[in-house]
Structure formats: structure tokens, C-alpha cells
Amino acid sequence: MTQIAYFEPSYTAHNARDWEIRGSYKYPSLLGDLHTMAKITLLMPTLPPETDPHRIMLETNYDVRFVALDTLDDAGDANIESLVEDYATAIANLEPDIVSTLNGRMIGHNFALARAAKAVGKDFVYRIAGNDIATQIAVREAAGRPVTGTAYLATLIAQERYAAEVARSVIVMGGTERERAAGRVADPSKIHICRRGVDQSHFTPAANASKSCNRILFVGRNSAEKGIDLIEGAADMLAKTRPEIEFTVAGDFDPRTEGNRHYLGFHGYADLPTLYQDHDALLLPARSEGFPQVVMEAMSCGLPAILSKSLFEHDFGAGDGVTLIDRDVRSIVDAISSWHDDDSLFAKVRSEAIGQAKEHFDATENGEHYHTILLGQGK
Incomplete structure (x- = not known):
């Protein structure tokens, strides 16, 4: 052998x-x-x-x-x-x-x-x-x-x-x-x-998922290459124009709330599906990545994703449940706003994300x- x-x-x-x-x-x-x-x-x-x-x-x-x-x-x-x-x-x-x-x-x-x-x-x-x-x-x-x-x-x-x-x-x-x-x-x-x-019997879409995009999730390390500064900048901008949108930043962070941003600590494997199911979309404006596990986990749970174009343009295209953005605050704000402002568009990309996960991430x-x-x- x-x-x-x-x-x-x-x-x-x-x-x-x-x-x-x-x-x-x-x-x-x-x-x-x-x-x-x-x-x-x-x-x-x-x-x-x-x-x-x-x-x-x-x-x-x-x-x-x-x-x-x-x-x-x-x-x-x-x-x-x-x-x-x-x-x-x-x-x-x-x-x-x-x-x-x-x-x-x-x-x-x-x-x-x-x-x-x-x-x-x-x-x-x-x-x-x-x-x-x-x-x-x-x-x-x-x-x-x-x-x-x-x-x-x-x-x-x-x-x-x-x-x-x-x-x-x-x-x-x-x-x-x-x-x-x-x-x-x-x-x-x-x-x-x-x-x-990912184990798609463990990571599953929420039974009663929201029909609107109001809860944005980041999962990852508190590290320079992850783009936390961009997330915080976008959150500050959206707090003025769309205060109902909230951000969760989960990983190795000190738990706290700052305005529309909620920072959470580590989530064990058993708790991850609930974390994803409690949110509407994944945001990962990273400066460097391979192909993060969190993208596959989130999309398997029904979350469409907003990702850095330079890192994922060879992995996702139209109809894949993903919006690819330039790494700047304005691009993040525009991407979130487009899903938040149009429930039918959000339903479409959510369905695409689920289909993409089923086809490629098992x-x-x-x-x-x-x-x-x-x-x-x-x-």
C-alpha cells in the first residue's frame, strides 16, 4: 500500500x-x-x-x-x-x-x-x-x-x-x-x-432566510491582508445612508460593538452554520488569499459573496452568486447597496450562490x- x-x-x-x-x-x-x-x-x-x-x-x-x-x-x-x-x-x-x-x-x-x-x-x-x-x-x-x-x-x-x-x-x-x-x-x-x-449536511441554508440583505458578515483573522480597514470604512459610510445595515466581524477579535459593527471572537466548527445562517451576505475584501474555506461554507449556507476581483476573477463569473469588487470602500458600499436596495436581485444572487455551492463545493x-x-x- x-x-x-x-x-x-x-x-x-x-x-x-x-x-x-x-x-x-x-x-x-x-x-x-x-x-x-x-x-x-x-x-x-x-x-x-x-x-x-x-x-x-x-x-x-x-x-x-x-x-x-x-x-x-x-x-x-x-x-x-x-x-x-x-x-x-x-x-x-x-x-x-x-x-x-x-x-x-x-x-x-x-x-x-x-x-x-x-x-x-x-x-x-x-x-x-x-x-x-x-x-x-x-x-x-x-x-x-x-x-x-x-x-x-x-x-x-x-x-x-x-x-x-x-x-x-x-x-x-x-x-x-x-x-x-x-x-x-x-x-x-x-x-x-x-x-x-465542505460537509453540505452540516453547512445548509437557513430554513427561513431573510428576503432582504441587511446583515453583512466577515469571517477570518484580524490581519492586515484581510481588508478589515476597508470593511470598517464601508460600515461607516453605510451608517449614514442605510443605518439598517449591520456588519459582523467574526474571528480572533475582542467582542465589542462599535456603531453598526459587531466584533465577535472565535466560533468552533459546530457553531459556524448558525453564524452564517444568521446573516445575509459574506464580505471578504482581502488583499491576499488562496481560496478561503469561509467562502465555500458561507455559500453552502445560502450567502452570496462580495469578493476582491483581483483574487477571484478566475474562479467566479456572472451567475455564480458573487459580486467581484475593486479593493476600495466605494466599491464595497455600491455592492452591498445594490443587494440591499433590490430584494429581487438579492433573491437571484442568493439562489445562484446555493447552486454554485452544490455544484462545486461538496x-x-x-x-x-x-x-x-x-x-x-x-x-
Whole structure:
């Protein structure tokens, strides 16, 4: 049976909540029935306790084997050679057929893993969960640390190009990322869109959904690249012209209310459908993204989406339940206003969103496609 080794962040890499997300539904949604076709090993610098419920569930239901990996979580330039050596040693000891990642990882980790897999002669499947370069630019430059035009940026691009070229297959989340990745490889045909998809028995439209668009939802991190400043600017403008419209900003925020904006903290997987069902539309004016899970979850719950045109123009078109906008406050205001002011238009885009989700975002179908590409069984 095929052996797959996934090189993952530490159990404690970020925080307990991060592990809860990975262990409770991110890993299960990707793994699915993969254990019937392959033996699966998850390697981490620190492991969840043997009594951890998510570890037990992954071991019991998905036949996952956990192995401690003696290495660093930091993929900074000073640590790359050490990572390559540690990864190569682990690959040589385990002798997997395929090396990859489940969780989205920074470019440095994938660069090191690609080098290690090549050195040991194993297949590397590069799963690009988002545009790490754009994310790092947004975060660093928001903090006053220039990236554009620096040697640091040139290094990131070179590392990503190497990892993509070495990989047997490159997995991306959406059309925009596929276009970007195509410039990194000699053979773009090895790039495949494989989304995680969502459990559409869990994420369902509200039974008595509103016929008007008054409640706007953002779900995500409180981070510079997510466009929170644009959401707040649009909320301030609409408060003067359409005070009945309210915004919910949910994620890692301190719970509070500021005018027409309601900030909420983390929502667990079980609570997410209710969060979506209590709102009318999703707003995500991000500066960088892969293909966010929240878009698939929200649309499966019947929410049409307002998304950044530059990030999603290769994924959505007319009739898909989405309005694509330029990243500015005026474009956001106009998009929300058009749905708010015309109930028949809102009903139309809501129906389109539900249809788009049913056709493209089912977890089972997306999982089967991912397994096929991962195992090298088809295009």
C-alpha cells in the first residue's frame, strides 16, 4: 500500500485553537477515506497528547500514525539547511512513497521539504494553500517593514519556484493561484485545483432566510491582508445612508460593538452554520488569499459573496452568486447597496450562490479529486 508522510506544524505551533481547527475538521476533511488507499503518517515537532480527543479521532477513524519529528518550526533563512537535513533524515527512515503537507505552510518549509524529498528520491506533492508571498508582503509592510524590491522577496520567489518545479504535482485552491503558479513551472499541466470542500449536511441554508440583505458578515483573522480597514470604512459610510445595515466581524477579535459593527471572537466548527445562517451576505475584501474555506461554507449556507476581483476573477463569473469588487470602500458600499436596495436581485444572487455551492463545493467530491492527484492516479 502507498505510504504518505505529511510534514505538519507542531501541536503547539500557534495555539490550542489552531490545533482544534486542524484536528477536528481540517485534517478529516482532506483525509476522508484516503486510509483505504494509503498508509498515513503525520510528522510534527511536538505531538498532541495521546489523550487528546482530536488525535484519538484521527487515529481511530482515519488510521493516522503520529510521529515526532526532531526539527524546528521556524523556516527562516538561517534554519533552512537544518530543516533540509532533518526532513531528509525522517524521509530516509520512514521510506514513504509520497511527501506532502496537509496544513498550509510557509514557503521556507515547502522549499526545505522539496529539497529533502528530491535528495532521498521520493515524490513531493506541493500543496499551496494560499499566496504566502502576498501575505508576507501585506503583513510586513503594514508593520513598516518594506518587502517589495528586497533580497528577501527575491529569495521567497526563488524558493517557491524551486519547490513547484521539483514537485510531481502542485495543488492549489483556486484559479487565481493556478495562474500565479503556472509562472513558476515549466509544465503548468501538473498544477491542479483541489479545494477541501465542505460537509453540505452540516453547512445548509437557513430554513427561513431573510428576503432582504441587511446583515453583512466577515469571517477570518484580524490581519492586515484581510481588508478589515476597508470593511470598517464601508460600515461607516453605510451608517449614514442605510443605518439598517449591520456588519459582523467574526474571528480572533475582542467582542465589542462599535456603531453598526459587531466584533465577535472565535466560533468552533459546530457553531459556524448558525453564524452564517444568521446573516445575509459574506464580505471578504482581502488583499491576499488562496481560496478561503469561509467562502465555500458561507455559500453552502445560502450567502452570496462580495469578493476582491483581483483574487477571484478566475474562479467566479456572472451567475455564480458573487459580486467581484475593486479593493476600495466605494466599491464595497455600491455592492452591498445594490443587494440591499433590490430584494429581487438579492433573491437571484442568493439562489445562484446555493447552486454554485452544490455544484462545486461538496467535500466528498473535492476529496476524491484531491486523493486522485495526490496518489498520481489521474489528471
